[in-house]
Amino acid sequence: MDFIVNQTFNSLSYAALLFLLGGGMTLIFGVMKIVNIAQGSFYLVGGYIGYIIVRHVGNFYLALLMASVLVGFLGMVLERFLIRGLEGQDLRQMLMTMGISVFIADSLLVVFGGYPLSLDPPNFCLASLEVGGYYFHVLRIFMIGAAALVFLILWWFENKTKAGAVLRASVDNKEMAQGLGINVRFVSMAVFGLGAMLAAFGGVIGCAVTAIYPGVDFEVLPLIFVVVIIGGMGSLKGSVVGSIVVGFLDSFGKGLVPELSYFTLFVPMAIVLAIKPTGLFSREP
Amino acid sequence: MLKQLASRNWLMLTLGLAVMALIMLPPVLPDFVVVVLTQSLILAIVAMSLDLLIGYTDLGALGHGAFFAIGGYTTAILATRYATGFGLNLLASIGMAAGASALLSVLALRTAGIYFLLITLAIAMSVWGLIYRWGSLTGGENGIAGVPRPDLGIGLNMSNHICFYYFILTAFLICLALILLLVRSPFGRTLVGIRESELRMKVLGYNVWLHKYLVLIIAGAFAGVGGCLYSYYNNFVGPDEAGLGQCMEFVLMVCIGGPGTLFGGVIGSFAITFAKHWVSIYTARWLMVLALIYILTAKYAPGGLIGLLKQSPKWRELI
Amino acid sequence: MNSTREEKVEPALRCEALSKRFGGLEALSKFDLRLEAGERRAIIGPNGAGKTTLFSLISGIYPATSGSIYIFNKDITKLSPHRRTSLGLGRTFQITTLFPALTVLENLILAEMGLRKIKFSMVRPLSTYPGLHKRAGEVLESVGMTENRHKVVKDMSYGEQRQIEVALALISNPTVLLLDEPTAGLSAADTAVMTEMIHKLDPRITILVIEHNMNVALQLCKQITVLHMGCKFAEGSPTEIRDNSEVQKIYFGSEDVPC
Numbered sequence: 001m002d003f004i005v006n007q008t009f010n011s012l013s014y015a016a017l018l019f020l021l022g023g024g025m026t027l028i029f030g031v032m033k034i035v036n037i038a039q040g041s042f043y044l045v046g047g048y049i050g051y052i053i054v055r056h057v058g059n060f061y062l063a064l065l066m067a068s069v070l071v072g073f074l075g076m077v078l079e080r081f082l083i084r085g086l087e088g089q090d091l092r093q094m095l096m097t098m099g100i101s102v103f104i105a106d107s108l109l110v111v112f113g114g115y116p117l118s119l120d121p122p123n124f125c126l127a128s129l130e131v132g133g134y135y136f137h138v139l140r141i142f143m144i145g146a147a148a149l150v151f152l153i154l155w156w157f158e159n160k161t162k163a164g165a166v167l168r169a170s171v172d173n174k175e176m177a178q179g180l181g182i183n184v185r186f187v188s189m190a191v192f193g194l195g196a197m198l199a200a201f202g203g204v205i206g207c208a209v210t211a212i213y214p215g216v217d218f219e220v221l222p223l224i225f226v227v228v229i230i231g232g233m234g235s236l237k238g239s240v241v242g243s244i245v246v247g248f249l250d251s252f253g254k255g256l257v258p259e260l261s262y263f264t265l266f267v268p269m270a271i272v273l274a275i276k277p278t279g280l281f282s283r284e285p
Numbered sequence: 286m287l288k289q290l291a292s293r294n295w296l297m298l299t300l301g302l303a304v305m306a307l308i309m310l311p312p313v314l315p316d317f318v319v320v321v322l323t324q325s326l327i328l329a330i331v332a333m334s335l336d337l338l339i340g341y342t343d344l345g346a347l348g349h350g351a352f353f354a355i356g357g358y359t360t361a362i363l364a365t366r367y368a369t370g371f372g373l374n375l376l377a378s379i380g381m382a383a384g385a386s387a388l389l390s391v392l393a394l395r396t397a398g399i400y401f402l403l404i405t406l407a408i409a410m411s412v413w414g415l416i417y418r419w420g421s422l423t424g425g426e427n428g429i430a431g432v433p434r435p436d437l438g439i440g441l442n443m444s445n446h447i448c449f450y451y452f453i454l455t456a457f458l459i460c461l462a463l464i465l466l467l468v469r470s471p472f473g474r475t476l477v478g479i480r481e482s483e484l485r486m487k488v489l490g491y492n493v494w495l496h497k498y499l500v501l502i503i504a505g506a507f508a509g510v511g512g513c514l515y516s517y518y519n520n521f522v523g524p525d526e527a528g529l530g531q532c533m534e535f536v537l538m539v540c541i542g543g544p545g546t547l548f549g550g551v552i553g554s555f556a557i558t559f560a561k562h563w564v565s566i567y568t569a570r571w572l573m574v575l576a577l578i579y580i581l582t583a584k585y586a587p588g589g590l591i592g593l594l595k596q597s598p599k600w601r602e603l604i
Numbered sequence: 605m606n607s608t609r610e611e612k613v614e615p616a617l618r619c620e621a622l623s624k625r626f627g628g629l630e631a632l633s634k635f636d637l638r639l640e641a642g643e644r645r646a647i648i649g650p651n652g653a654g655k656t657t658l659f660s661l662i663s664g665i666y667p668a669t670s671g672s673i674y675i676f677n678k679d680i681t682k683l684s685p686h687r688r689t690s691l692g693l694g695r696t697f698q699i700t701t702l703f704p705a706l707t708v709l710e711n712l713i714l715a716e717m718g719l720r721k722i723k724f725s726m727v728r729p730l731s732t733y734p735g736l737h738k739r740a741g742e743v744l745e746s747v748g749m750t751e752n753r754h755k756v757v758k759d760m761s762y763g764e765q766r767q768i769e770v771a772l773a774l775i776s777n778p779t780v781l782l783l784d785e786p787t788a789g790l791s792a793a794d795t796a797v798m799t800e801m802i803h804k805l806d807p808r809i810t811i812l813v814i815e816h817n818m819n820v821a822l823q824l825c826k827q828i829t830v831l832h833m834g835c836k837f838a839e840g841s842p843t844e845i846r847d848n849s850e851v852q853k854i855y856f857g858s859e860d861v862p863c
Contacts, residue, residue, distance in 0.1 A: 035403050037529070082580065090399050091345055092583045095540060098533045099579025106572040218529055222410035229407055233400075259421065262414025269407060270392055277395040277404075469729040471722050478714045481703035488663055490689035490718030490776060499724075 005134050007251050013140035013209070015247030016147030020202030021220055022227030022246075023154065023239040024195030030171040030234020031191045034083070034090070037097040039199050039224060040217030041104040046071050046200025047212035048112055054119040060208070063119070067200045075196025079189045101217065109214045116213035125208070143205055150198065154236055167191065171234035172283060223250065226265050230272050232279025241280065300548075307454060316446050317562075323450045325558040326457040327514045332538040332550030333464050334507030339536065340545030341468065342500055343480035345402040348409030349535050351389075352382040352505040354416060354527030356512025361429040361522040362422070371435035375513050382509025383502050385412075390501040394494060406532065413527040428523030432516045449518070456514060460507060461551075467503070468547060476500055480545075533579075541582050543591030552590055614676050616641040616810035617662070617780050622671035624657055631657040633834040634671070639780075639810050641676075646821035647814045648845075649831035650855055655814045656698055658831070659782050662812075663695045664688045675780055690719055694778025696769045698785045698814070704758035708749055708768055711757055712740035715772040740775070747771045747801060763794035770801065781805075783813045787820050799823055818846070830854075 025039045046067040053063040078100055086092045120126075125139035158164035169177040170187045178184045206212065226246050231238025245268055253261035272280060307326075311319045331353050338346040356378035363369045363377055393404050416423045423429065434443035435452075443449045467473050475496050478486045486493050516522045525531060538557050542549025560578070564571045586593055619637040623630065632654045639645055647655050660666045662673055664685035672681045680688050703711050713736050717723040722733065730736075744750050747767050757765065766786060773781060786802065787795045799820050805811065815821040821828060822842040830838040830845060832854045838845060845851055 029399075029403075033399050035399065035406065037533075082584065086583065089587065090402055091339065091536070091540065091544075092587050094345075094347065094402060094533070095537060095579050095583035098537075099576045099583060101576075102530075102572050102579065103576035106570060106576065110570070221529060222407065222414060225403060225407040225410060229403065259419045260415070262411055262418050265414070266408075266411040269411070273392045273395045273404065278400060466729070467726050469731075470726045471717055471728075471730050471733070472724055472726045474710075474714060474730050475717065475723050477706070478703055481705055482701055484665070484697075485701045485703065485772070486714075486718075487665070487685040488689055488693075488695050489715050489772070490686045491723065492684070492686050496723075 002134075003255065007255055008248075009134075009136055009140065011248040011251040012244070013143045013247075014251055015243040016143045017202050017206055017209075018220075018223055018227055018247055019147050019239055019243040020150060020198050020205075022224045022231070022243050023151070023236060024198035025224050026228045026231060026233055026235060026239045026242075027167075027191055028195040029228055031167065031174075032083075032188050033088075033174075033233075034093040034097065035225075036192075036195065037094065037221065038078075038101040038104065039195065040219075040221045041101045042071050042075060042196040042199035043203040043206065043220060044108060044212065044214075044217040045074065045104060046203025047207035047216075048108060048117070048203075049200070050204030050207050051112075051117050051119045051212060060120075060122045060204075064201060064204050067204045068197045071200030071203075072193040072197030076189050076193035078196075079192035083192070084185065084188070105214060105217055112214075114214055116211035117207065118211040119204075119207050121208040139209055143209060146201075146205060150201070151236070151240060158236060222262070223265070226269050229269050229279060232276075232282030234283070235279065235281035238279055238281030304458075311447060311450050319446050319450050321559055321562050323446070323453050323518060325555045326453050327511055327518055328535075328538065328558060329551040329554035330457055330460045330514070331508050331511035332535055332542070332554045333461065333547055334504040334511070335535050336539045336542075336544060336547055336550040337464065337467070337476070337500055337504050339539050340543075340547075340549070341473065341480060342476040342497060344497060344501070345399075346393075346405045346501065346504070347402050347532055347536060348389075348393075348405035348407075348412075349504070349508055350532035351409040351412040351527045352386055352508035353512040353515070353531070353535070354412065354522070354524070355385050356382040356509030357516045357522040357526050358416065358423055358429070358512075359509070360513040360516040361432045364432050364516070365429055371437060371517075374435075375510065378509045378513035379506045380509075382512065383506040386502045386505025386508075387498075390498055390505075394497060394501075406529070409527060409532050410529065413524055413529075416524040416527055423524070426524060428521060430521045432520045432522065434520070435517055443517075453514060453518070456510070460510060464507065464547065472496070472499075534575075537579060537582065539589075540587070541578070541589050543589030546589075546591045549589050549591050556590070613640065615639060615674070616643065616676060617812065618674040618677070619658075619662070620672045620674075622658070622661060622673060623669045624654075624661055624666060625669040631834055632661065635831075635834075635836055637829065637836075639812060641779075641810055642808055643827065644811045644825040645813070646825040646828045647812060647831055648816070648818070648821060648828060649837065652833075653831040654834040655831055656784060657834075659695065659784050659812075659814065662688075662782060663693060686718075689776060689778075692777075692779035693782070694773040694776060694780070695782040696773050696784055696786060698788060700762075700765045700769050702757045702765060702768055702772065705756065707754050707756055708744065708760070709737075709740055709753040711768060711772060712743055712775055713737065715775045716740055719776050743771050743775050746774075763790050763797075766790060766794070766798065767801070770798070774805070778809065780810045781812070783811060785814050785816060787815065787817050795820065822846075 021039060021043055025036055028034065028036045049067040049070055050063040053066055054060055082096055082100065083093065086096060121139050125142050127138045128135040129138055129141060158167060166182050166187060169182060170184055174184055203212065223246055227239055227242035230245055231242030246265060249264045249268065250261060253264035257264070311322065331349065335346065335349045338344040359378040359381045360374040363374050389408050393401060393408060396404050417426055434449060441448050443452060475491060479493055479496060483493055512526070534557060538553030539550050541556055542551065542553030561571055564574050615638050617637065617639040619635055622632060622635040624632040635658065647658065649655055661668050664683060668681060672679060674680065675691050675693060678691060680691060703714060716736055716739055744753055747770065749767065749771065752760065752764065757768065770783065770786060783802065787798050790798060795817065802824055813821065813824060826841065828840065828842055828845045829836060830851055837854065838848055838851055
């Protein structure tokens with residue numbers, strides 16, 4: 001019972017992190033129809049920026065803000081100067097995002113070295129909350145809360161604002177959206193920036209919870225891929241479901257059958273592929 | 286008509302020269318170069334097989350490294366634990382890689398276009414993860430070391446660079462010949478048809494799914510060959526052979542040479558492998574150089590070096 | 605003894621209550637069609653009436669939401685496109701669907717291999733199959749494209765491409781041929797050439813043509829079916845249809861004319 005409660009809690013907090021990464025990825029996939037290999041890199045950059053800010057200024061919230069904004073901006077710049085112009089050419093886009101990812105990874109290695117770095121979260125996060133005999137790390141509760149908040153903001157944005165409607169239109173039918181006068185190029189740039197921002201936000205939190213180190217960018221990618229595959233491209237709801245599924249499977253898998261734990265990810269992916277190849281919540285058939 | 290003959294002659298000449306150079310030069314080249322050539326030839330086999338998918342059939346199979354790794358691990362496991370001979374190891378590697386492709390492609394072919402890219406990548410990552418975590422079988426992150434060079438039973442010492450090089454060259458030429466035959470056969474033509482217009486192929490009576498499935502299995506088999514040979518070359522196999530980096534590198538090789546040209550994959554393999562070794566002599570920042578190659582290829586040379594060649598005025602002069 | 609007097613008349617193509625729904629839109633609604641062997645039928649109707657959807661359903665590109673399709677009384681409703689082709693169905697597309705990077709001859713050879721087992725041959729080079737080249741050459745000649753056979757398709761004129769489009773459909777010896785707007789976008793001269801080519805086709809082939817050009821439809825076909833908003837609006841001889849005032853109405857855009 002202990003095991004189940006603890007693992008469930010861990011799964012949820014892990015899912016929170018995955019949502020931030022996968023949510024960004026699925027939005028980018030939905031609007032721009034590209035698989036952003038650099039998504040993990042944005043996580044990494046965010047984590048390192050967060051680390052620097054916390055070390056020199058000491059303010060965790062500032063770190064969250066600055067990392068998100070800076071990486072969001074980075075994303076937009078990359079989209080504008082490198083990715084734009086490759087629309088519709090899947091392979092070229094993959095090569096480009098791969099190149100960006102490898103470049104960022106190696107640059108960070110030069111600047112920060114190979115040792116894992118972690119930053120201190122705000123003091124209240126260091127405590128543990130006691131509920132019914134179980135101890136829950138407040139930092140992880142914070143993670144879940146932060147992710148939930150982000151989800152709500154995104155949901156409100158997507159469904160209740162005009163900008164969100166523009167986003168949804170671009171996901172559904174880009175040509176049509178363009179025909180309606182929507183500046184699809186700007187939407188692409190903004191979405192790429194948004195996706196990067198979410199990843200960076202996750203990176204700061206990840207740096208606080210565990211650590212940031214070279215290689216984590218590629219380690220998270222398979223997990224994010226599965227989140228997007230299960231949830232469906234462009235679907236916010238889908239990425240929540242996908243994150244939870246992956247979070248649970250990975251946590252419980254590691255705990256129960258460590259040798260096959262990656263394989264446990266493969267199974268739901270295969271099931272989704274068999275039933276609805278474009279993902280459970282995607283709007284395409 | 287005359288133009289076609291002339292261009293064919295130039296191509297044949299260049300090819301002939303290249304093959305002759307590969308056969309005759311190595312004894313006089315430094316050991317280091319021969320070793321890099323050996324590696325290039327092995328990876329070229331995999332790149333060519335990937336070109337069948339990416340270039341000829343327009344199947345963005347990003348997960349090809351998975352079958353490369355499966356072939357490699359099969360050989361490594363058999364050779365280190367059961368001391369089996371080359372013939373068996375090669376056949377087993379081909380069987381496992383082709384078999385894995387047969388199973389996984391059923392899933393992957395549920396999707397098309399960008400989804401297919403995502404799925405194949407995710408499948409390769411799953412294989413990577415399986416290799417990484419299934420330590421008792423695969424040695425986990427440490428991989429499997431101590432793979433001995435193959436004993437062909439004809440008294441040749443495969444630990445000798447030159448000997449091993451010629452062994453690999455033979456294997457490469459055989460694979461090249463087989464894939465060339467495939468590409469020029471009716472089946473090979475159907476792949477081009479699928480690339481040009483899948484819809485038209487369907488109404489012409491082709492079971493497009495079946496053709497895609499078959500070429501995926503065949504490409505998987507060749508990747509398995511590459512994996513087997515690579516284990517022998519390195520005396521080692523590790524999970525990174527199925528990793529994202531390796532998968533995308535194969536894609537880069539095909540793209541940098543020129544998709545759909547077959548020899549593009551060979552050129553790409555040589556280019557990337559030599560660049561990697563040469564740059565690493567001068568700097569530890571090979572990855573940054575690689576990243577730039579990715580970015581430049583994506584932005585400026587989607588048709589690869591052969592594509593650029595075809596566009597240049599000198600080429601038009603030649604033909 | 606009386607039963608021998610009953611002739612077994614197998615319709616070449618039959619659609620029964622064929623319907624197709626895309627989400628909330630009903631593109632085709634309970635459509636019935638019956639074509640006798642060797643019949644030449646035109647399908648006409650305003651844009652969006654469902655004509656190309658009908659073709660896509662018959663050729664198997666889209667699955668039907670409900671209803672059935674029969675070729676010579678064989679139920680093909682659930683069959684994949686390539687299986688229907690092997691049963692004798694041929695089709696051209698409204699938007700030219702050729703192999704743009706290949707030459708005319710290569711296009712035809714690919715078309716020829718469609719129903720042959722050699723498409724799985726992986727060892728012998730394609731160039732060593734003389735039979736293929738011969739047949740492709742014959743079809744090329746019948747559509748007057750012999751001098752162009754080594755030209756790459758994407759470099760050819762639109763009119764020539766439309767002709768190759770028909771040639772591709774013919775090479776598999778179809779018994780039921782679907783022609784989707786064969787004269788669309790063609791000049792008057794090219795239209796005449798195309799019409800002549802279709803007119804001269806083997807009379808045993810059953811042909812269903814979508815045509816906007818009424819003259820062509822009248823020239824080629826003895827029966828016309830009118831589609832409007834997904835249902836069969838009218839059916840009859842060319843004269844009957846031409847004189848039908850309701851048909852004229854739907855062409856001039858009165859969408860409130862009921863189905």
